[in-house]
Amino acid sequence: MTDGLSSQTPRSDLQVSCSKLERSRLELKLSYFQPKSWSSNPHCSACVEIAWNSALSDDGERRDRPLFIRSVPLLKPHHRLAILLHDGIRGDKGKTGLSLLRFSEAAIAAVIDRDCAGENLAELTGIPCAAPIVASVADALPYQPDVLAIGIAPTGGALPDEWQLEIRLAIAAGLSVANGLHTRLMDDPELVALLKPGQWIWDMRQEPAGLAIGTGKAKTLPCLRVLTVGTDMAIGKMSTSIALHRASQQRGMRSKFLATGQAGLMIAGDGVALDAVRVDFASGAVEQMVMQFGNEFEILHIEGQGSLLNPSSTATLPLIRGSQPTHLILVHRAGQTQLSRLADIFIPPLRDVVTLYEAVSTAAGAFPRVPVAAIALNTHHLDDVAAEEAIEQVSIETGLPCTDPIRFGAAKLLDAIL
Amino acid sequence: MTDGLSSQTPRSDLQVSCSKLERSRLELKLSYFQPKSWSSNPHCSACVEIAWNSALSDDGERRDRPLFIRSVPLLKPHHRLAILLHDGIRGDKGKTGLSLLRFSEAAIAAVIDRDCAGENLAELTGIPCAAPIVASVADALPYQPDVLAIGIAPTGGALPDEWQLEIRLAIAAGLSVANGLHTRLMDDPELVALLKPGQWIWDMRQEPAGLAIGTGKAKTLPCLRVLTVGTDMAIGKMSTSIALHRASQQRGMRSKFLATGQAGLMIAGDGVALDAVRVDFASGAVEQMVMQFGNEFEILHIEGQGSLLNPSSTATLPLIRGSQPTHLILVHRAGQTQLSRLADIFIPPLRDVVTLYEAVSTAAGAFPRVPVAAIALNTHHLDDVAAEEAIEQVSIETGLPCTDPIRFGAAKLLDAIL
Structure with a gap:
């Protein structure tokens, strides 16, 4: 059985009882497990991991409680x-x-x-x-x-x-x-019937089980929390976060990239498909993800989504409130003046966009001050000379460090954070 | 059959074919209908209304297309x-x-x-x-x-x-x-089996069917769009919107209250249970609701949700982007200094909160300027004299018209809009 998975038949009626368990911590990996006892949500992930905490109760009996429930990445580097x-x-x-x-x-x-x-x-x-x-x-x-x-x-x-x-x-x-589609393949009984032992379907764009509403408690974590934000959707926030993560690792830091979209999840595994989460639990889902890793790592690179300038995606706010970032990195495509899919919406001057993101993060003082530390400039469409010129120009315009982390590496951005 | 409803048996496999229909517009009301052809989303509403548009196609054949799909309020004033x-x-x-x-x-x-x-x-x-x-x-x-x-x-x-x-x-x-709970009662076959003709279960806290992502097109509507925003959750945004709606009607305006939470839906019927909508479709769900009524009414009063100051709810941003408000009304509880359920978060000075909401709405100029027109002050806990003093004080502090619309009526707020 590949990846330690058990039988591949959907078992939505599965109940887990563990009052007899002797181990203090047990990880169950099931290929299709709907934890009915904790969530009635039909959107819950296809694969979950449960960590149990076993303790003696007041009456001397051993009780097992779920410490956390999280979705488990099924895609591995050996594939x-x-x-x-x-x-x-x-x-x-x-x-x-x-x-x-x-x-x-x-x-x-x-x-x-x-x-x-x-x-x-x-x-x-x-x-x-x-x-x-x-x-x-x-x-x-x-x-x-x-x-x-x-x-x-x-x-x-x-x-x-x-x-x-x-x-x-x-x-x-x-x-x-x-x-990575919204459509669940595990809902198709004909596909499920074809699965053999060791084979799986990972419907990753699903709401995780066991969510609660957010509280802002990520601000108590000791780690750095770096969130990428953007002037538009689909301009390089995920790539920037991955580049920052790899640069952090190269400096010997305990670093973690946390995915918030389907591409990031396929690449890195840990994270949440934020756009599949219900609004009620959006900041809570981000908070749960960040709290899970925030004591284990020195720096978390949280993949940004959407843009405060784009009416199509409003995922930016739950990302800011849930992750309580210590630093923002603003991602922009060099020379882009309007939203790519809504050309009637013009991108304001970058210094005003920086002010907007800082204002929303700080919320008039309700939350700690969060600086935009640097600008990541997507220069994919330019040659090296034009890219360097564009970077220089944005740096002068905003007064902030700027580079293209894919073309020139993310060291300059990381320097602005550390 | 009460309310024009058909059989009460769940019919999740129902397919609607209408190529033979002669009428240009047909409204179907079904008590439990999952429109599989337009949505594979298991969260879709328990009751939907479909308006069809019939037109001759290029090849001379009559084609019927769904104009819109919306959930239908089942609770009526005669109940x-x-x-x-x-x-x-x-x-x-x-x-x-x-x-x-x-x-x-x-x-x-x-x-x-x-x-x-x-x-x-x-x-x-x-x-x-x-x-x-x-x-x-x-x-x-x-x-x-x-x-x-x-x-x-x-x-x-x-x-x-x-x-x-x-x-x-x-x-x-x-x-x-x-x-109005997240839990679907229609998923319980034993409850469903008890339903007799004319009897229904309205699971209103579900994502509507047929959603698309938002585009910001509500800004093209000719109507006024008034959104309530708040310094905290649960302080009177819905009550303020209803009071504004009733005051608008009293002035002879074609006014509509649009609910965005379960209480508002039970009271008024039309709207969307925003917190049950997936993040991807959040602004689109608000946009769909507003577009549906924006040409029919002079003024829409959109029930606000959450607060930019509260990390628990991030529904405010999709409400702003989806409804593209022309005016905001800021709701505050007199004398409240901290969030009621997160006492470590302090409410900033009201004039700074006004600036924050206007900044987010306008997004550094990407969207038209949206003023906070007035303050609705919740003085439920004060006597009349103290209430009037608090209102006067907030009005001086913010430089904006202020009243308690429940205690003194919403005329003053409406004056600030018109």
Whole structure:
């Protein structure tokens, strides 16, 4: 049984009793476990880990209580991925798959994109990856993947029939599936029936079990908490947080990247799919994630979501309130003047955006002062000379340290925090 | 069949086909309908209304498209309510039930609170309501209620076993149930099996079907959009919005109150249970609600939620982005210096809170300027003289019009908007 998983049959009626357990701490890993006793939420994660604390009660009897319940990442560095990315390399819906290509520690066996099968991946994407591009799941099988990662968000959100057939084929061929869509694949009994021992479906874009509302208590943690914020969506907040995390590790710090979206979860494992959490529990979900790691690590790099300037995503506020950041890093795309998908909304001067983020974080003094420590400038579309000029200009305009952490490394940003 | 409802059996496999329909607009009301074709979301509302638009397509064939899908309020002014409010009159968990007592247009047959059965409701609550307080659902039946409204949030969120028995008894006795808890009663097959024709369970705290992400397009509406915001949670935002709505109607305006929480939904019907919506769709849910009524009414009064100062609720941002308010009304409790449930968080000076809300709404210029037009001051705990002094003081401190809209009427607030 791969990954220590037990039987793959959905067991939504499973009840755990542990009054007889002798161990003080037990970790249960189940592939599909709905902890009915703690949550009636049908959105709860497909895979959860429960840590138990065993103690003697007043009447001398041993009682076991759940210390925490968290979703468990199923994707591991030893896996070989086939990334389902139809029309995603040239199109604009493949952000998750392209992020996986850029950052995943797992090997990429093949990329599936019917639009550019046979072409050169590195030339098309600029990402140094030698994996072949193939037209279908069937064509990917000879490259021996063991996990199919769904790396694209279909227009409208619903899964096209032809993709469903491809996913079915992948499962029938023995692959596990990492699914970052809102659509739960575990709800499809025909797919579930195909699963064999050791095979799993990870529906990661689901609300975790056992959530509570937020309280702001992350501010009591001793660690640094660095949150990326942005002038728009999809401009490099996740990449910046990962680059900062790796720079922190290189300096010997106990550092942790905490994912808040499906791409980050596939890359790093620990975190929460914030956009699948109900508003009532949004800041609480972030708080639970940060509290879980905040005593263990010196610095947490929390992946930002959305933008205070973009009406499509309001995830920024629960991220700020839940993580109680000590520092913000503002991410901007060089030269961008309007929101990319809502062109009638203009991006204000960066110094005003800095003031806005600091004002919201501090909330007129209700919370401690939180500085925007530096600007991460996405210069992907510029050559080196133009990139350096843009960075210099933003640094002068804002009076803050600035660099492109993907192109030039994140050391300058980290210096501004430490 | 009461309320035009069809059979009460859950029909989650129902598919609607309407290519043959001749009418240009058809409204379907079904008691438990999951529109699988538009949403795979298991949180969708228990009752939805679909408006169809029929048009000739290019090939000359008649096509029917859903214009909108919205949840339908099932509680109507002709109903007689029994309010389940155990320990809620003296305790602090009965906000929903007490709001119903104060504002519901439906008659109150009885209030069920085991803690103060037989006592005088008006004396205990200050709300002029002559309904008896009884100890149980069984004791309420002689007063001939036809709907049991769950007016209390149990500690921890889960429904205690004894309450479940009471709800079962109510349904068996022929009552419908208005449920504002996160827990879905329609998921309990034993309860559903007890429903007879004309009887319903309204699980209102569920995500509506057919949501999309927000775009900020509410700013194009011609109507006034007034959003209440607050220095804390549970201080009178809903009451203020209802008072403003009634004052607007008294002036002959086409006015609409839009609920965003379970109490508001029970009182007014139209709206969205925002805290049950996933973060991804939060501003979109508010936007959909506002767009649905924004061309039909001159002024929308949107019930506020949460507070930018309170880390427990981050619903304020999707409300601001989704409704694109033209005016904000800041609600504050006279003399309150700290958050009521998080006493380590101090409320900043009101003029700074005004600046914060205006800054977030305008977002450094990305959105049109939105003024805080006036302050609604909750003086429930003061006598008339002290209330007038507090109002005068806040008005001087902020330089804004101020009154207590429950005690003195909302005319002064409305004047500040018009």
